[in-house]
Structures are given as structure tokens and as C-alpha cells.
């Protein structure tokens with residue numbers, strides 16, 4: 410039977426996805442204006458995944474995030490102003506401007522860190538799940554990663570251990586088809602990453618990653634299984650990134666392969682699909698616009714905050730770092 414959501418829940422899913430979308434559009438603008446040091450890997454197009462998964466979690470749960478991590482952080486309730494300041498290298502950012510886009514962490518939100526090392530977050534989140542089991546805290550961990558990370562040793566070693574010990578963790582693979590410019594279909598024999606779960610004796614589930622409610626329901630089931638001591642699930646969300654690997658990548662490799670691929674996926678934009686769904690549930694355009702206006706204000710304030718924030722003083726160059 411299809412799960413029933415009330416209007417407040419539906420609008421809150423939309424609000425989260427819209428917050429990710431608008432936040433990253435502004436990040437892209439900063440990059441294009443040359444105001445952002447370094448690069449950022451945008452989550453545009455994948456919003457339904459983090460939104461659906463994180464809505465199935467409790468406040469005290471953990472997440473491990475990736476180089477494409479802005480959406481995961483927003484879904485956990487991270488502050489846009491502090492995220493934006495961090496991305497611009499400013500002192501008011503989550504890591505005092507020293508981490509940038511790929512090194513935002515917020516332990517108070519259960520965010521164990523975004524990660525520049527592909528597959529690096531998988532053992533970290535697995536370790537967090539192990540502490541939860543060892544200490545009997547009832548917490549669950551989620552590890553987000555891309556399909557290419559599922560070719561890393563860390564993926565196989567972590568899942569094997571988590572399965573053997575029934576750890577409370579959900580492995581969420583966001584299959585957006587490409588690892589930088591490499592098409593997963595050219596370097597991996599299985600067509601569904603979820604099939605790899607069989608090798609570890611755990612459930613592998615495939616879900617439409619453009620449908621936030623489908624993701625939410627699959628995640629709820631996996632989280633319930635983890636929390637009740639029955640071990641991990643590998644949840645594969647089929648999705649697509651609108652932009653190239655990072656803001657500076659025009660992604661011509663995709664165009665060359667299939668000029669229509671991006672267009673076809675964009676027709677299934679998770680926000681667009683969800684607006685259609687909300688209208689069917691009698692949510693009015695006015696109610697949707699009200700949510701969008703509030704988010705817009707928050708995003709503009711974050712942009713202003715980040716611009717106004719100073720760069721860290723040179724005297725603290727060696728503070729908060731592991732080696733000097």
C-alpha cells in the first residue's frame with residue numbers, strides 16, 4: 410500500500426530539495442564570477458536522494474558524505490550561511506575557511522565530514538555504526554557514495570564487516586553513471602550496483618533516485634532494519650548530475666556519447682516531478698511559492714553573510730590543522 414504523507418511533510422521535502430537547488434546555483438555563480446577559490450562538485454539533479462534518505466533518520470544518527478556533499482549537509486540541517494562562507498574560504502565557515510567545499514563537517518548534526526578521498530567515508534561511517542552497536546546507543550549511520558566508489562576496496566571491506574557483524578548502517582550508492590568522465594557501464598560488469606549486496610549476504614535495493622518519496626520509503630525500511638539489529642542494506646539510487654564532474658567541467662564526454670542523455674534525465678527533474686505530485690495532492694502553487702520565497706531569502710542572506718565574512722587571519726594559518 411502506498412504510504413500517505415500529509416501536506417506539511419510534502420512541503421518539507423520540497424523545501425529541502427529547493428534549498429539545495431538554490432544554494433548550489435549560487436555556488437555556481439560565485440565560481441563563474443571568479444569569487445570562489447578552487448572547485449565544487451555540484452549535487453544539482455540528485456536532490457531527491459539526500460532529502461529522502463535523511464528524512465528517514467533521527468537527529469542523533471550519523472552520515473558520512475562525499476566530495477559531492479552539499480546536498481547531504483543541507484538535508485541534515487546544516488546552516489547555509491556557514492556552508493557558503495566555508496566554500497568562499499571565509500573565517501565564519503564550518504571549518505574556519507580552511508576546508509572548502511569538500512571538507513565541511515558538523516559533528517553536532519551527525520555529519521562525520523564530507524570527503525575528498527573517493528570511498529573514504531565508507532569505513533568512517535562503518536566505524537560510527539560499530540560504535541553505535543558497541544555502545545548500544547540505538548543510532549544508525551548512513552554512508553553516501555557514488556557508483557565509482559563501489560569499485561574501491563574500502564567499499565568491499567566495509568560492507569563485508571558490517572554484514573558479518575550486523576552493524577546498523579545503510580550504504581547509499583548514488584548512481585549518476587559517471588566517475589569524472591568514465592562511464593560506469595564501461596568499467597563495471599554488473600549493471601546494477603545493488604547486485605553486489607548478494608556477495609555480502611545483505612539486501613540490495615534499487616530505487617528511482619529522482620522520486621523523493623520512493624527514496625524515502627526505501628530508506629525508512631533500510632533504517633528500520635539497521636536499527637532493529639538486522640544489519641546493513643545497500644540502497645542504489647538511480648540518478649544523474651546536471652553539471653559536469655565539478656563546476657569547471659563542461660562534460661562534453663557525455664554529449665559525445667549521447668547528445669540526448671542529459672535532456673532525457675532533466676525531463677525527470679526531481680523538483681519538477683515533485684511539484685506535479687504535490688499539485689495532485691491539492692497543494693496550491695501559492696503554497697509552493699511561499700516555500701520558495703522563504704528559501705530564497707535564506708539563500709540571499711547566506712550569500713551576503715559569506716561575502717561580508719573576512720578571510721582567516723594569516724596568524725592562524727597553523728591553527729586547527731593536524732601538521733605544521
Ligand SMILES: Cc1ncc(C[n+]2csc(CCOP(=O)(O)OP(=O)(O)O)c2C)c(N)n1
Pocket residue numbers: 476477525526527528554555556557558559585586587588589654
Ligand atoms: C581514492 C581516490 N581516487 C581517485 C580520486 C579522484 N576522483 C575524484 S572524484 C572521482 C570520481 C568519483 O565518482 P563517484 O564515486 O561515482 O562519485 P560522483 O563524482 O559520481 O558523485 C575520482 C576518481 C580521489 N579523489 N580519491
